[in-house]
Amino acid sequence: MKKLLLFVFLLSVFFGKAQFKSATLQASGLTCAMCSNAINKSLKTLSFVEKVDADIANSSFLIIFKQGTEINFDQLRKKVEDAGFSVAKLQIVTVFNNTAIENDKSVTVEGKVFHFLNIKSQVLNGEQTITIVDKNFVPVKEYKKFAAFTKAESFKTGQAQGTRIYHVTI
Amino acid sequence: MLRLLFISVLVFIVSIAGAQELYVFTNPASNIPAKAIAAKLSMKTMKPYHYVNRREYRLMPEVQIGISKKIMLTAAGSFSNMFFEEGMRFESIRLYAKYRFYSKDDVHKHFRAAAFAAGAWSNNPLVYQELNLDGDNSGVQAGVLATQLVNKFAATAGVSYIRQLEKKDKLFLALPFSNEGVQYNLSMGYLLFPRNYTSYNQTNFNLYCEFLGLKNTDISRSYLDIAPAVQFIFKSSTRLNLGARYQLAGNAHRMAKQSYFISLEHYFLNALK
Numbered sequence: 001m002k003k004l005l006l007f008v009f010l011l012s013v014f015f016g017k018a019q020f021k022s023a024t025l026q027a028s029g030l031t032c033a034m035c036s037n038a039i040n041k042s043l044k045t046l047s048f049v050e051k052v053d054a055d056i057a058n059s060s061f062l063i064i065f066k067q068g069t070e071i072n073f074d075q076l077r078k079k080v081e082d083a084g085f086s087v088a089k090l091q092i093v094t095v096f097n098n099t100a101i102e103n104d105k106s107v108t109v110e111g112k113v114f115h116f117l118n119i120k121s122q123v124l125n126g127e128q129t130i131t132i133v134d135k136n137f138v139p140v141k142e143y144k145k146f147a148a149f150t151k152a153e154s155f156k157t158g159q160a161q162g163t164r165i166y167h168v169t170i
Numbered sequence: 171m172l173r174l175l176f177i178s179v180l181v182f183i184v185s186i187a188g189a190q191e192l193y194v195f196t197n198p199a200s201n202i203p204a205k206a207i208a209a210k211l212s213m214k215t216m217k218p219y220h221y222v223n224r225r226e227y228r229l230m231p232e233v234q235i236g237i238s239k240k241i242m243l244t245a246a247g248s249f250s251n252m253f254f255e256e257g258m259r260f261e262s263i264r265l266y267a268k269y270r271f272y273s274k275d276d277v278h279k280h281f282r283a284a285a286f287a288a289g290a291w292s293n294n295p296l297v298y299q300e301l302n303l304d305g306d307n308s309g310v311q312a313g314v315l316a317t318q319l320v321n322k323f324a325a326t327a328g329v330s331y332i333r334q335l336e337k338k339d340k341l342f343l344a345l346p347f348s349n350e351g352v353q354y355n356l357s358m359g360y361l362l363f364p365r366n367y368t369s370y371n372q373t374n375f376n377l378y379c380e381f382l383g384l385k386n387t388d389i390s391r392s393y394l395d396i397a398p399a400v401q402f403i404f405k406s407s408t409r410l411n412l413g414a415r416y417q418l419a420g421n422a423h424r425m426a427k428q429s430y431f432i433s434l435e436h437y438f439l440n441a442l443k
Binding site: 026029031034037040042059081083088 | 279280321374406407
């Protein structure tokens with residue numbers, strides 16, 4: 001009986017858990033396949049990346065995450081920068097389960113703190129795409145535009161009390 | 171030669187629309203990817219003016235290392251039968267470092283600026299007023315580069331100070347040697363094929379046109395070359411370059427006024443941990 005309860009509990013935890021499935025990353029600063037290949041190979045070295053599909057013409061990469069691994073969005077950005085380029089857009093497909101979000105408020109999803117900007121209060125369920133709007137994840141212009149939506153100090157530093165805060169929008 | 175010049179100028183007028191900056195004779199302000207190693211083998215050939223009909227060759231093996239996104243290092247050597255030698259022999263070594271200090275990226279666009287420094291040791295005697303660290307001279311060089319890439323078109327401007335370090339007139343030529351000069355270049359590249367990207371296995375074809383100049387600053391000598399080149403990129407990692415240099419103007423004493431160039435280059439991405 002105890003075991004059954006534990007099983008049900010684990011099941012509910014498993015299904016109740018939010019999940020990062022994939023990301024679409026657009027890089028900037030390149031046009032040729034050789035440069036795109038450098039980013040492609042660089043992203044593939046990350047332990048939490050299962051697969052990368054490149055759209056060379058649009059400098060865009062579909063990244064499938066390995067399930068059950070610790071995903072690090074800053075590492076994605078660093079790999080693009082190491083290849084010599086920048087991130088223009090990073091969108092993450094996340095499966096939500098009754099996650100209530102409010103404008104200019106933080107919420108923890110799968111161990112990551114997301115601070116939502118420029119959104120309406122709502123409850124997220126199922127697959128949703130969120131876009132990171134932090135510094136160096138969007139062009140400077142875009143970053144400045146989002147700065148107008150918050151007074152949070154974390155938007156400047158990307159951190160609050162030593163914790164990484166990802167500023168995102170829908 | 172005039173026809174070639176005309177064609178290369180025409181191609182550039184037609185094609186100012188849209189890559190590339192992987193120049194055949196010079197460097198862009200961009201670096202190779204961090205943790206990447208590039209291996210390159212180049213050959214330069216020319217008929218030197220001081221023989222009636224002899225072709226000379228220089229072989230230049232080179233290794234480039236991406237230390238970080240901002241710093242890359244290059245180590246190169248050269249072997250040749252130039253400088254009145256009968257056969258091929260070891261000639262020089264060169265070290266080169268480049269630091270990218272400015273980078274602004276947009277989708278399909280970038281502007282970058284970099285500073286570089288180089289030093290070379292060569293066992294060749296001082297003969298010519300052309301100064302270079304490709305094998306001819308022992309010397310030092312430092313300069314800046316700026317690159318603008320827009321869609322399929324890239325242009326780079328570079329200027330540097332070069333100083334040769336040989337003091338002796340080993341061959342007793344009693345010519346007015348030059349110790350220093352300003353090297354400059356304007357390089358342009360265009361990605362011609364593929365017109366549409368579908369995979370990393372497509373062969374890319376790039377056209378280049380570079381203007382390469384030197385103004386000796388201690389004596390009143392100079393030259394300006396035009397250097398057209400074509401480039402094939404295989405599997406997005408191996409490059410084959412074919413190019414030529416023709417002197418457009420100048421009065422500097424040089425080994426030859428025209429030369430031809432071929433190189434093969436391969437990128438090993440993520441080669442360093």
